[in-house]
Amino acid sequence: MRVLIIDDDEQMRILLRQIMEWRGYDVSEAENGKVGVRIQRDTPAELIVTDLIMPEQEGLETIRTIKNEFPGVKIVAISGGGRIGPDAYLPAARELGADRVFSKPFDIGELVEAVEELFAVSNKS
């Protein structure tokens, strides 16, 4: 099972990769939404963990594009908040099809549980 991690912060990408590999998933990484969409088209993942505020192409746009092309993919959106407030973009992310949303800093345990639940749902369907 493959997880695609999209985040412009390299350290966050490394951490998310370590967590996902620890749980036994294959991992691909992208530093922005544009690259993320390209990688998803080349090597589709079943689950995507994406940041929301990034250069080039931000997360909301990325979620919309990916959900259009890959309706079955599960998406976890994580945001550090924007200038309007810490969780301002998360409801929009949910609206566009993110299955779970987290605001930074988030609890690793909750993230892992969410990812595993989503994979379980995905495997059942």
Place this chain on the structure above:
Amino acid sequence: MDRMMVDALKKDIVRLQLEKDAVENELAHRSCYFAAINFPVIFLDLDLMVVDLNGAGEEAFGEPGRVIGLPCWELLQWPTDYCIGCPLEPDYCGESEKGFEDIDYSSNSKIYRITCSPVMEQGELTGYVMSALDITQQKQLEQQLVQARRTEAIATRIGGVAHDFNNILGVILGNADFVLYRMGIDVNFQGDIGGPGLHFSEVREHFLAIKEAAIKAKDLVGQIVAISRQGKGVMQQQDIKPIIKEAVKLLRSSLPSTISIIFNEAPGVGQIYSDSNQIYQVMMSLGANAAQAMEEEGGKLVISLREENVRIETVKNGRSIVPGRYVLISIADTGHGMSKTMMKRKFDTFYTTSDVGRGKNMDLSVVDGIVAAHGGVVEVTSELEKGSTFNVYFPRCNIESDLAENLFSPTRGSETILFVDDEEDLVMARKRMLESLGYKVYLAHSGKGALALFEKYNKEIDIIITDYTIPDMTGLQLAARMQKICNNIQIILYSGCSNIITLENAHRAGIKRLLKKPLNINMLSLAVRDVLGGAE
């Protein structure tokens, strides 16, 4: 006298009486209109002495007995003849109405917009009508708007920092938690710990990641402190590249992805004397304005930062830009552009180019105000359906960086300097230092002394360096009077308290450089060369 002559005389008397009545009526009407005007209107003779004033004029400037016969500049409490910006200066041809603004009538702290019109009688100029519209409240509102926008910009910047901070906390907590989970220490995680065991090298890696993130957090704290300090509107000499980059980063994350943002920066861009929150505000306003122009079809936003040499005095956006070196921020979009009407009114305070309720263009007047207060100019070019470019010019003052390069080699010259300061020790020390660099130096210890010397030697003197606080008058007033004697004289003003002099006032008084005390010889010699041009 025969009867016919008597009748004719009687008729003449009646006619003259009627004419007199008509003139008196006319005068009564005029004085009625004159009195009814609710802002000050003042008649001046050809020597600019007050001849008459209306009721509003009396209320603003004093009883006729006190003000009639006074020159208008005394009425406006300006220390020299012809206020800065006066339309009636000797080159005024008396053909049309001219106006100027911002005369601070200090005795009642009002700001008037002064306009003057010539009075012509049988084709000859006989005097002037001066009107003084009280725009104090408007200026206060504009100030409040600027303040509100400044607060908004600070909030935006803090929001940006908070976002970065949460990212860093995410990395710190995430790494710490991850190690704890894998060590089986976590209490919240209900799942199977499973997976391979934790190696020492992995623990080291996580701790290094935590440390690196914590160092970044420390820098961010510094940034927050800087933002809050600048919230008070501190002007300082600084490199604006980090502020521009910060704004570009936020624009990238807040504008729709249909707008691509390109940032070009030239190497070695100098410093400007500025309030960084206001520069940030200018960037965000112009960025938002550009985005609005492209919101329907997307497009390209090109932001560039470079320096530009202005060689001849040019007028941009109704303001003249004096020759010199400028830091130029250019913001170009490929949006719908502006029509001629929109171009004309773009900086009006409450004009908007968008639908009501969506307008952000009110910000453009704030942008214009901020840039002007920084001694800069905004130049706008626009073409319908092609896009608009906003070029923002700020006077460069790279003395600090030049100073670093030239720390031990003050630049030399051979011109003549008039140095004005009342602190004897300081003046003598500066004189010796400047003479050691090849300059000829005249000294004055007061405003009057400086004027007397300048009247005598103005053909010889190339540059004046003056303190703001000198006996008889302020350095600004001295500069204005020197300009009267010789309009292309170069002036450097220094002051211990930069708050009292705005760059706009300094530029209006013809001052080319503002320096802060304490003066240092490197800074001074570089400023002299910068103003006079070319090192010797």
